[in-house]
Amino acid sequence: MLNSDVRDPALTHRLLLSMLALMLAWPIGHVAGVNPAALVEPANLRVVSSFIAGFWPLAHDSFFLGLLGDAVLQTLAIATVGTLLALLIAIPLAIGSTAALSVTAIGPSPSGLWRPALRQALRALTLLLRGVPELVWALLFVRVFGLGPSAAVLALALTYGGMLAKVFGEILDSADRRPAKAILAAGGSRLDALMYGLLPVAAAELLSYTVYRWECALRAAVVMGLVGAGGLGQLMDQSMKAFNGGEIASILTAFLLLVLFADALSDVLRRWMANTRTDGRRRALNGWALGLIAALACLASWRHIGLDLGALFGDRAGSDIARFLREFLPPAHDTTLLAKIGSGAVETLATSLVGTVLAALIGIALALPAAGRIGAVAKALTRFVLNLLRAVPELVWATITVLAAGLGPFAGALALALHTGGVLGRLYAEALENAPPAAEAALRASGAPRALAFLYGALPEVAPQWLAYTLYRWEINIRMAAVMGFVGAGGLGQLLYYELSLFRLDNACSVIVAMLALALVVDQASAILRRRMG
Numbered sequence: 001m002l003n004s005d006v007r008d009p010a011l012t013h014r015l016l017l018s019m020l021a022l023m024l025a026w027p028i029g030h031v032a033g034v035n036p037a038a039l040v041e042p043a044n045l046r047v048v049s050s051f052i053a054g055f056w057p058l059a060h061d062s063f064f065l066g067l068l069g070d071a072v073l074q075t076l077a078i079a080t081v082g083t084l085l086a087l088l089i090a091i092p093l094a095i096g097s098t099a100a101l102s103v104t105a106i107g108p109s110p111s112g113l114w115r116p117a118l119r120q121a122l123r124a125l126t127l128l129l130r131g132v133p134e135l136v137w138a139l140l141f142v143r144v145f146g147l148g149p150s151a152a153v154l155a156l157a158l159t160y161g162g163m164l165a166k167v168f169g170e171i172l173d174s175a176d177r178r179p180a181k182a183i184l185a186a187g188g189s190r191l192d193a194l195m196y197g198l199l200p201v202a203a204a205e206l207l208s209y210t211v212y213r214w215e216c217a218l219r220a221a222v223v224m225g226l227v228g229a230g231g232l233g234q235l236m237d238q239s240m241k242a243f244n245g246g247e248i249a250s251i252l253t254a255f256l257l258l259v260l261f262a263d264a265l266s267d268v269l270r271r272w273m274a275n276t277r278t279d280g281r282r283r284a285l286n287g288w289a290l291g292l293i294a295a296l297a298c299l300a301s302w303r304h305i306g307l308d309l310g311a312l313f314g315d316r317a318g319s320d321i322a323r324f325l326r327e328f329l330p331p332a333h334d335t336t337l338l339a340k341i342g343s344g345a346v347e348t349l350a351t352s353l354v355g356t357v358l359a360a361l362i363g364i365a366l367a368l369p370a371a372g373r374i375g376a377v378a379k380a381l382t383r384f385v386l387n388l389l390r391a392v393p394e395l396v397w398a399t400i401t402v403l404a405a406g407l408g409p410f411a412g413a414l415a416l417a418l419h420t421g422g423v424l425g426r427l428y429a430e431a432l433e434n435a436p437p438a439a440e441a442a443l444r445a446s447g448a449p450r451a452l453a454f455l456y457g458a459l460p461e462v463a464p465q466w467l468a469y470t471l472y473r474w475e476i477n478i479r480m481a482a483v484m485g486f487v488g489a490g491g492l493g494q495l496l497y498y499e500l501s502l503f504r505l506d507n508a509c510s511v512i513v514a515m516l517a518l519a520l521v522v523d524q525a526s527a528i529l530r531r532r533m534g
Contacts, residue, residue: 031350033410033490048404054245064247067235072254075231077301078149078224079217082156084298086217087210089129089161094168097122126169129162131516135395135483138224139500144324149230149305156217156224167209175202211269215262222255223395227486230305232258240399252392259391324505331509340495341514348491348518351409352481355416356474362389362421364466367428386429389422394480398487412489416477427469428462435461471526478522482515492518 038044059065097119137155145151180197188196225233232255239247366386369378397415405411440457444450448457485494492515499507 028350028353031346031409032354032413033408034354034413035405035410038405038410044404044406048400051243051245051400051403054243055249057246058250058253059244059246060250064250068232068250068254071225071232071235071251072258073304074149075218075221075225075233075255075258077304078152078156078221078229078231079214080297080301081305081307082153082221083160083210083214083217085153085157086160086164086213089157090164090168093122093126093161093165094172097126097165098169098172122165123169126162126165127520128516129158130166131162131479131519132159132512133479133483133515134159134220135224135227135486136496136512136515138229139227139486139496140324140328142228143500143505144320147228147230147234150307152221152224152229152231153305153307155229156220160213160217160220164210164213168206171202171205171209172198208269211266215259215266218258218262219391219393223393226395236396252396256388256391260387263387327503327505328509330506331513332504332506333510337507337510341492341511344485344490344492344495344511345514345518347409348481348493348515349478349522351412351484351489351491352416352474352478352522354410354413355481356420356470356477358413358417359420359424359473359477360466360470362417363424363428366421366425367432370425370429371432373432382425383429386422386425389418390420390426391422392419394419395483395487398484398489402488407488407490409484409490412481412484412491415484415489416480420473420477424466424469424473428466431462431465431469432458471529475519475523475526479515479519482518 134155137158138151141151141154145154175198177198179201180193183193183197221229221231222233222236225231225235226237228234228237232251236248236251239251366382368374370382370386372379394415397418398412401411401414401418405414435458437458439461440453443453443457481491481493483493483496485491486497488494492511496508496511496515499505499511
């Protein structure tokens, strides 16, 4: 039996952290406008119940289904072409900014200061691209190029180009460099060492992350449609403004099926990559086949949305861009605007924190049944709930939570919590399933109750991974919290939408700079915390 006199050596440390968290919870919750009572107010309940009741029956007339089918294809095309252009941006950025592909990393080279300086400059550009949310880029491109899918494609290309470049660089930095050095030792050139030594080692991981980003681009394409950038989002925005619940339900159903299709396709591609990793000939043949299929898909998608880069950046468009930049730069800096930006930044930070904490609680509650700890039926049902939560983008959740909680940052925090809860619940459950069972089994064998065996056996095994996932999602949520205001959820997004609506582009530029600075601060804070955990 367990000795009940043995005390937890980390008890004092945990109590101090818990007290600090409780002390910070009230002011953060106050800034985020946390008000659970608003969710049960009769007026809000009537609005939400009336809105949801309008979901049935689903719209199914032939005219609307034709529009819905075209919007689905357009969303697929936007995600595919946007990811393709993002790759064209990311590959040279990753090659130029990663230390692993520098000649000094794999062999001797002439000394020079320009190479490290170039890497730092490219990393700064990467940070700029990924630091501005794709929805903000889309809103700016809509102002320049007008309504339509072109704005969404360009927005995805920039933000996802920065994201892909960063992760590609990290993958290459962590890859095994010994094959590249062996090629050099055998008399090969540095180009041979780079192309045939380093890149093949990381190819599977690079391809896997690209597929994941395409999956994310589908959700992003829907969100950007809410600001007039085409696809399912634009159709949903029109239906929401008309309060047509049946059309909204049909659009959400189509989007859920689209996301499930993307998830299934992504899983098939990952399994295919794992199965062919050890068979060189088969990997090469399948690689060519996959490349051909991807090329055909990109070509079909490009033709479907009718993207004409020449027209977008021709003489007329060039004059429009120049005029836009003259009005956009330099950023405004009057005292009144800076005070509003400071208040919006604090509100956005509080929204992201509350949303992430609530999401972690949802994730923990759903992770246990999703990991199969309560039975097969509970596991299947919980997995479906997690898929549903994460399939609906944050901004779409926000349009619903605004009805339930009213305008303000609390609605944004709830939207973040619902979507991120689905993401974290799945990640937490997978970590539990993969955790070594020995410690928990030993405690159970010694007579410990199931709850104590989990707390002191399984939880310590997965806690660092859970915390790392949570901090990573916080980095993402700070960007999403910054655009929640587009649907009335407060923060910097609401201020940006207001300034753009009044065509005060220099003020909008200042708000975007604040968004970028806030994202950078949170990124650095999260990175420091992850390093200390490691």
